[in-house]
Amino acid sequence: xxxxxxxxxxxxxxxGALVLLRCNYSSSVPPYLFWYVQYPNQGLQLLLKxxxxxxxxxxxxxxxxxxxxxxxxxxxxxxSAHMSDAAEYFCAVSLGSxxxxxxxxxxxxxxxx
Amino acid sequence: xxGVTQFPSHSVIEKGQTVTLRCDPISGHDNxxxxxxxxxxxxxxxxxxxxxxKQDESxxxxxxxxxxxxxxxxxxxxxxxxxxxxxxxxxxxxSQYRFGTGALNEKLFFGSGTQLSVL
Numbered sequence: 001x002x003x004x005x006x007x008x009x010x011x012x013x014x015x016g017a018l019v020l021l022r023c024n025y026s027s028s029v030p031p032y033l034f035w036y037v038q039y040p041n042q043g044l045q046l047l048l049k050x051x052x053x054x055x056x057x058x059x060x061x062x063x064x065x066x067x068x069x070x071x072x073x074x075x076x077x078x079x080s081a082h083m084s085d086a087a088e089y090f091c092a093v094s095l096g097s098x099x100x101x102x103x104x105x106x107x108x109x110x111x112x113x
Numbered sequence: 114x115x116g117v118t119q120f121p122s123h124s125v126i127e128k129g130q131t132v133t134l135r136c137d138p139i140s141g142h143d144n145x146x147x148x149x150x151x152x153x154x155x156x157x158x159x160x161x162x163x164x165x166x167k168q169d170e171s172x173x174x175x176x177x178x179x180x181x182x183x184x185x186x187x188x189x190x191x192x193x194x195x196x197x198x199x200x201x202x203x204x205x206x207x208s209q210y211r212f213g214t215g216a217l218n219e220k221l222f223f224g225s226g227t228q229l230s231v232l
Contacts, residue, residue: 043223100158
């Protein structure tokens, strides 16, 4: 069965520091993988997605993620954190043609001045 | 262009009462999804409409939950009677194309959710 594990429910970084949010997946078929972000009082917004093209995926707001099949990982990174990056981030895997997403538990990112 | 709209944004009800949540998808989006996040847990899929038809309702927790999408426009999710464990955030999402196929142009748009508290 497909599943997603996000390591760390809370991550805190200083402004300007590297952001690394971890995501590991389990899937019996080649997966489609996604990162979503939820800012306070807003809906989930797509950051980026992997759909079997390039393994390094660039998203909005300077975020990127690398699909590593050997490690079953899809970690999200950003070289330099901004205060505006403070939000909750969700990794998700698609069940393909079934048309729904399986989400991880989410990671809350705090950015310290 | 208006996004996915959900209301109410918050609802506080007592156990045993009925609550109806509404979702207005983006105009022209045939695919509508409901998801739920119980506190501390993952966001979980509830069901998927294609126009007015239920395509997949495998995530609906029990028969106290009833989803409808009359006319293929807005959707409602009714909980009757509500139980304490129903508390959480209910998200609605819509897409023009069936989501999850990996098509480059597919995109799922989420509403900001309804926070349901059952006391």
